[in-house]
Amino acid sequence: MEVVTNAKLIEHFMIVIVFVCFGCWRERQLGGLLNARPVDRDYFLRREFSFTFAGDIYARYKAFADLDSLSRDIRKNVPRKIDIGAVYNVSPRDKATYGKAFVPLEKELVFDIDMTDYDAVRICCKGGNVCNSCWVWMRIAQLVLHRALTEDFGFKHVLWVYSGRRGLHGWVCDARARRLSNDAREAIVNYLSVLSGGDGKKRKVDVGGRLHPSLKRAFVSVLEPYFEEYILPEQGVLASPESTSEVLAYIPHA
Numbered sequence: 001m002e003v004v005t006n007a008k009l010i011e012h013f014m015i016v017i018v019f020v021c022f023g024c025w026r027e028r029q030l031g032g033l034l035n036a037r038p039v040d041r042d043y044f045l046r047r048e049f050s051f052t053f054a055g056d057i058y059a060r061y062k063a064f065a066d067l068d069s070l071s072r073d074i075r076k077n078v079p080r081k082i083d084i085g086a087v088y089n090v091s092p093r094d095k096a097t098y099g100k101a102f103v104p105l106e107k108e109l110v111f112d113i114d115m116t117d118y119d120a121v122r123i124c125c126k127g128g129n130v131c132n133s134c135w136v137w138m139r140i141a142q143l144v145l146h147r148a149l150t151e152d153f154g155f156k157h158v159l160w161v162y163s164g165r166r167g168l169h170g171w172v173c174d175a176r177a178r179r180l181s182n183d184a185r186e187a188i189v190n191y192l193s194v195l196s197g198g199d200g201k202k203r204k205v206d207v208g209g210r211l212h213p214s215l216k217r218a219f220v221s222v223l224e225p226y227f228e229e230y231i232l233p234e235q236g237v238l239a240s241p242e243s244t245s246e247v248l249a250y251i252p253h254a
Contacts, residue, residue: 048085
């Protein structure tokens with residue numbers, strides 16, 4: 001197993017932060033110039049970052065004037081985990097001063113694909129362990145979600161990155177995505193969901209009768225070819241009575 005050094009951790013953090021945060025900042029700068037609106041020069045400063053250090057020490061409401069100052073802080077303190085938060089009306093470092101007037105204005109629409117959600121059907125690894133064989137589950141989920149987000153909702157700026165642990169994060173960075181209400185975000189998630197159950201109940205695939213055009217597109221262009229070429233031969237999901245039962249348990253009335 002490859003050892004994750006501080007240098008590799010820092011490199012991963014900086015790549016993700018540059019593309020997500022600095023990219024959104026540049027979009028706002030360029031948008032202001034093209035549309036003759038005032039340029040939001042403190043946009044980056046109003047972004048919240050939270051760091052988790054060794055020993056699960058958690059620090060919220062960190063803010064930085066620019067990418068260089070953020071980079072210096074990361075290299076100096078080497079957090080084990082970084083969460084990129086919302087953009088507020090004032091800098092998060094001034095939270096105590098503003099009290100209830102400190103409010104979030106926007107946040108990217110983020111999707112988390114976790115490999116442990118496939119533990120019941122993948123045969124090679126479990127938990128946080130991942131290999132090339134079972135990573136294909138991540139690839140399939142990413143392809144299906146990306147097409148739905150870009151073709152069904154018209155989003156144009158979707159960034160997929162390794163979560164740093166056991167899955168993928170999809171960052172939808174379009175301006176209208178960043179300004180979605182909580183209800184609108186929940187509606188998008190419900191639209192994309194095909195599993196029902198949970199809270200002690202066995203999850204089942206629920207496609208609501210007739211196959212929605214989005215699901216039909218996903219089946220024809222991604223699910224069926226990947227299932228035949230990779231899942232069946234490499235994951236062997238139907239190779240034994242036990243694995244077959246696990247798959248069939250997700251199908252209603254099977």
